[in-house]
Every structure is written in structure tokens, then in C-alpha cells.
Amino acid sequence: MADGESGDLGPLLKALEHVRDTAEAVDIAKRVGAIIGLPYPSCIADYSDPLLTRTRDGKTYAELFGWSVDFREDWERNRLNLISPIANVCRYSTKPFIWRSKDVVSMMPAASGAKQRQWHLTPERHIAGGITIPVHMPLGRVSSMGWVAREEVRPFEEVLARYSIELRLVALLFLESVFDQRSEVNVPAPAMTAGDTGLSEREVECLSWVALGKTDSEIATIIERSVPTVRFHLENAMKKLNVHNRTQAAALAAQAGILGPMVQ
Structure with missing residues (x-):
């Protein structure tokens, strides 16, 4: 001491x-x-x-x-x-x-x-x-x-x-x-936070399956919707998150804690 x-x-x-x-x-x-x-x-x-x-x-x-x-x-x-x-x-x-x-x-x-x-x-x-x-x-x-x-x-x-x-x-x-x-110095603000994405429940669901490695057709089977519907939800999610592909969208949503744990 x-x-x-x-x-x-x-x-x-x-x-x-x-x-x-x-x-x-x-x-x-x-x-x-x-x-x-x-x-x-x-x-x-x-x-x-x-x-x-x-x-x-x-x-x-x-x-x-x-x-x-x-x-x-x-x-x-x-x-x-x-x-x-x-x-x-x-x-x-x-x-x-x-x-x-x-x-x-x-x-x-x-x-x-x-x-x-x-x-x-x-x-x-x-x-x-x-x-x-x-x-x-x-x-x-x-x-x-x-x-x-x-x-x-x-x-x-x-x-x-x-x-x-x-x-x-x-x-x-x-x-x-x-x-x-x-x-306060040269650190950019985050692109988004969990509260301001406006993601729908279905969009979050689709992104969660993307994060787990599922293809569009596999996601369609899992959620019992058509492939075009899955792509529609993923494209909406990408627009809301301001990213260019599904992988980026899933990564950003996971980082913000929107998707929950990927590993149990």
C-alpha cells in the first residue's frame, strides 16, 4: 500500500x-x-x-x-x-x-x-x-x-x-x-446505432439467417416465404443500413447488437 x-x-x-x-x-x-x-x-x-x-x-x-x-x-x-x-x-x-x-x-x-x-x-x-x-x-x-x-x-x-x-x-x-x-479527435461517428435503423422484424430475421451462412433459397424455406420475398427484405435492410451487400448488412447489424448472439 x-x-x-x-x-x-x-x-x-x-x-x-x-x-x-x-x-x-x-x-x-x-x-x-x-x-x-x-x-x-x-x-x-x-x-x-x-x-x-x-x-x-x-x-x-x-x-x-x-x-x-x-x-x-x-x-x-x-x-x-x-x-x-x-x-x-x-x-x-x-x-x-x-x-x-x-x-x-x-x-x-x-x-x-x-x-x-x-x-x-x-x-x-x-x-x-x-x-x-x-x-x-x-x-x-x-x-x-x-x-x-x-x-x-x-x-x-x-x-x-x-x-x-x-x-x-x-x-x-x-x-x-x-x-x-x-x-473528441479524429474518430468518426458510428454509421448507425441500434435505435435508428428502422429495421422490421422480418428484415432482422432474414439478416440473422444471413449471418449464420444461409443462402436466399435456404432462408426462404426456413421462413416459409418465396426467394423474391427474402431478397426484398434484404434489399430493404441494406438501404436502411446504407450498405452495398447482404454481408455488410448482417455484419453491421450484428455489431450493433440487433441480431443477438451468433454463438451460443
């Missing part, structure tokens, strides 16, 4: 709720890490992006959090977002979880030997493990906030048991500040 810090995250949560700039948010994240005994914060705003999350002036949050250049370069150069077991948990869960570096190394995909050797959060690089909080943001973006330790001074299970709720709130508020900062 840092000097002058109590074990209460409440005041930091309040401060983060009214944060004014990136530097202030980063400082709060570091202070949270000092209190819980995992002093290295990390955040990924979008796991589909191979680049680290950046501030409005182009600096990475990883740099501001104190991660060395070799860690930062490894993530981007080796596209570790594609093979990270931590990222995979975040894609399928919303629950905070503990990971230890010795276990993560053993979880790396067996078929990616070269990639496995490039993984950076290893015991050899003096990483013990950490706690990660998945955060699912609008338009299908999978994000996370976490704190990492070079040695397990205090059992991670004990930390998570005490601070689980507060860490979830810190992660959400921090990532909201990240997206607020990004929205």
Missing part, C-alpha cells in the same frame, strides 16, 4: 467519475494499483485493434502507465491481441479474473510455436500475474482494464475478493474516459 493511501477505493472512484483529462485518469489508475498491490495498470480499448490504445496526442496508455518500450513494441509488432489468452477470456466473459504468467504461457495456442515464444507476460520477464476486468463497450468493442504485479506480494484471490466491485467500476469509468477523449 502506498504511503498516505488507505485501503478504500471510494474516493478514487468519485474522482474518476469527474475526471477532466487523461493525465488525471492515469494517475488514479496508478493509485488504485498502489492500494491493491498490483502497481502496473493496463488497458485495451478494443481487442480487434493490433495497436495499443492511444491518447489524443498519440501516446500509448501503456507508456503512461510505465510499461517499458519492449513490452509495448512486442504487443504491436507480434499482433499479440490475436493470440492472447487474456483477450480470449475478455471476449467471452464479463467477470473479473485472475491470471498468473506461468499459467498463461501454458495456455498459448499449441499450433503457434513462434507466436508462443513472442508472448511477453512471462515469469522470465519478471511478471507474476494480475487481475483483468473485461468491459464490453458499444458497437461490439471488447475492452479491458487490469493491474499487473511483478511479484505476488498479496494473494491475488484476496485482492479480488475484497475489491471486485470497485475494480469493475474503475475499469468502466476509466474506459469511458478513454472513449470520451478519443471521440
